[in-house]
Amino acid sequence: MFYREAGQFKTSYKADQAIFPILQDRVGLGLIIVLALLVPLFGSDFLINSFMIPFLIFALASIGLNILTGYCGQLSLGTGAFMGVGAYSCYKLATIFPEVNILVHILLSGFFAAGIGCIFGLPSLRIKGLYLAITTLAAQFFLEWCFIRIPWLYNYNDSGAIEVPTRTLLGTPITGPSSTPSVRYYVILALIIFLAWIASNLIRGRIGRSWMMIRDMDIAAELMGIKPLNAKLSAFAVSSYFCGVAGALMVFMWLGAAEVESFSINVSFQVLFMVIIGGMGSLIGCFLGAAFIFGLPIFVRALPDQIGVAINASTVDHISRMVIGALIIFFLIVEPHGFARLWQIVKEKLRNWPFPYG
């Protein structure tokens, strides 16, 4: 009843092709952005630092993986490593060219990840499905090895870790220990909105369609004139770019320092779960999935304290793991297509409400 496109007539294809053709969607998005902007005014630093910032960063990594897996149908387990490539190349750029703004470095570092992603995407021309996942696993292990064995990458640091130098934007520190969470949050939010917009533009255009064609029916895609090489490698490149930028943001604007463990296979799996839970082939799903996988443990751990039950920390941790595992299974049984599909169903229902059928 409240969510209707009735009465909203499109008189041009331009209006019809807009990202959010329905007025309510535009209003809703505007509200979400305003709320997101208001978070630092009302939320604690804890909320920002341990939920909002990592949530946005992982949402970006999920967009990256979703482009590859959800839109182009190429399963990858190398997300963590591609994030690592972004982080290490950003670190190298920031130390070699300290005078250039760090945001430029962060955006550039994605290109290194894209290049590496393309190289490890080459097997996808011959291998499909689970077998491809295994070759991307090779990328994961090989790159992890590089991050340990090539000391040049971490500037021959004794600890083997990369430590983020303080960098400023318009005189305000945005990275390093002296930057405040709110400032970092705003920078990340701006970048994520920008990059998500670019992702949605690519997806609705020719390039995005060529990815989906390869995903749905590669033989027919070739007959429509799509070269599998171009489509698959461009998906690998764009996907790795997003993952690389997410990795650079993760180290520079969240962790502050990182070593190879920050980019382990666990990260790859975590991002993959976000994509699966959120919904393959959906950008909104990336945000929902990241919020769920990242936010649920925080919520579950904070719950006993909130309701005044005293349990020791390790028990809480164990219980939260069990609860999260069970919830993931529950959601996948109820809706195998993830939150994005649930959201779609809710929209359908809202459209017809209060009637059962439209």
Add this chain to the structure above:
Amino acid sequence: MNSSSVNAQSGGDAKVAPGEELLSVANVTLRFGGVTAIQDISFDILKGEVRAIIGPNGAGKTSMLNVINGFYHPQEGTIRFRGETRTKMKPYEAAASGIARTFQNVALFTGMSTLDNIMSGRSLKMHQNFLTQMFYYGPARDEEIAHRRRVEEIIDFLEIPHIRRQPVGKLPYGLQKRVELGRALALEPDLLLLDEPMAGMNLEEKEDMSRFIIDVNQQFGTTIALIEHDMGVVMDLADRVVVLDYGKKIADGEPGEVQADQGVIDAYLGVPH
């Protein structure tokens, strides 16, 4: 959609006048290991005609189409399309040169809407680069909208505007076949290969599909190669018919001649031993 714009936009440079040879297949032999799927077949397709390829199951009809659009590379023989003899050609090169097709078992992009499926047929005609598409900036948006307009014309032509936004995976079979035809038409091909466009349809759907095929052929001047098992449809639609049996050509000619051919009757009905 008028035929002149169709021709002007299609891939190649050499114009072929109606009634002249568009495609010729000469002495093509295709083997899979020890199995000979196609043996020494030659025929031609003239510009503007509806050419049917018929034959009992396993005669090599679909293999023939796969050879024409580059999925299979024959061991012997040559294929000449628009006057150019081609050697090993990839399916996307065939598409670029102006050959489109539909499949016996519908091969739509099931996760995409009808609109996107037909838009996907326009991929070859869209040239905006990555940068403009990334920002959906001026030229990229204009291009998208220009092609959307053409796609809407195809949607109107096939009478499927009501399913524009629906994911094609959920559509009934008859409509899926129609969307697939639309996707092939979006390429504005010179040669349209239809692999059993009416398989599994009821009478009404067959009549609709026949009407669309005739309209495509006559309005847009598209040359059509058609595989079909419904003899009534073949005899009504086709200008000329090639009959295959066990990978060999057993007859070639106008529907009436082929129908009266003793070899064809034997192939379909069997010969007393």
